Amino acid sequence: MDNRGSDELLVERVKAGDKHAFDLLVLKYQHRIVKLIMRYVRDPAEALDVSQEAFLKAYRAIPNFRGDSAFYTWMYRIAINTAKNHIVAGRRRPLEYSADISEPGEFDWHTGLQDHDSPEEVALGEELREMVEQTLQDLPDDLRTAITLRELDGLSYEEIAQVMECPVGTVRSRIFRAREALDEKIRHVMSDA
C-alpha cells in the first residue's frame, strides 16, 4: 500500500467518526505542516497555533475531501490558506521565502526559528542532532544506506529495493532497524528532558 493509499484509508475512518485515525494523520504530517506555516508566521508559538487551527479546519472539512488529490496536498492547501488568513487578520509581516510554494515539496529553510527557541530547547536539539548523526555513522552500511535513501532522497521501498538489489521486505526491515537504533539513543535523552 503506498502513502496515498494508507492516507485514504485513514481519511475514510475519520469520515466514519474515528478520531484516532485523524490523530495518526496529525502525527504523520505535523512536522511538515508546522515547517510550512513557519514560512509565513514569524513567531514560533503563533505558528504552532496556526498549525493546530489548520489541522482543525482539515478535520472539519474532511467529509468534503473526495480524494482527487493526495491527503497531504489537500492539507497543504488548507495550511497555506490558514497561514495567509492569519497574516491578513493580524496584519503581520510574512517571512521571506524564496521557494515556489504552489505545490508541496522541499524548500530551503530561511527562518530565524532557532533564535526564538529557548536555550534549553536549542541545547537539547543540538544534543539530539549530534547523537543521531553519530549513531547514523556507526550503523552498518546496509542500514545507513536504506534509511538515508528513504529520509534524504525520499525513495519508496520499491525503489530502494531496486537500488540495493534486495527484496522490499528486507528494505522495510533495514529501515526499521536503523530507526530502532537511533531511537534507542534519543529515547533516554528525550525522557530526561
Place this chain on the structure above:
Amino acid sequence: MAADVNRNIEEQLSAFLDGELRKEELELLVRRLERDDQYRATLARYSLIGNIVRKDPVQMYPKRFRTGVMDAIAVDSSAPGVTEKQLPFMAQWKRPFVSAAAVLLLFAAISSLGLFDRVTGPGEQLRQVASAGAPAIANPAVSAGFANKQREGAVRVRQAALNPQRLTSYMVSHREYSKPLHGPIANSRIVIQQARFEE
C-alpha cells in the same frame, strides 16, 4: 515473545510513517494506537529522527502539539462523526423540493380544514371579539358587520398565505436557517425583506 510482538508493531510504525504499510496491517495498527500511547510516542520519535536526518529544524513539541489538536477536536461540535452524514447527490438534489412539497401540502391541509381563521392573524382576533360580545349577537346589524369583517380577514389571510412571493420567501428563509445543502443563498435576506415590506 512480548518483545517480538513489540518489535513487530514498531516495524509497522516505521512502515506507516513511510506510507508503506499494508492495508490489513494498517487496520490493526490504528486499533492498537487507539489504546496505546506508548506507540504514539514511538511514532513521534521516528518522525523526529526523520527531521534530524533530513537536517530539518528539531521541533520539540510533538505531544503538546498533537494533544492540542485532538483536544480541540474533542470539543468541536462539527466533527465528522457528529455531523449529518453526507447524502448521495440525488438525495441532496431532491431535498429542497421535498421540503417545498411538504410546505405546500401543509398549507393545503390547513386551508381545506378551514383552520386559517383560528390559526393566524386578523381573522382569529375578529372571531374572538365577535364570540366574546353577547350584544353583537343581539343586534343583527352589528352581528352582520362583524361577520363581514371576519370574512374579509379570512380572505386576506388566505391571500397572504397563498401569495407566491411570500411562500417563496418563507421557503428561502427556511432553507437559509436549515442545514445548507448547496451553500448559502446570497440574496435570501433581500427577498425576505421585500416580502415584509409588501405586507
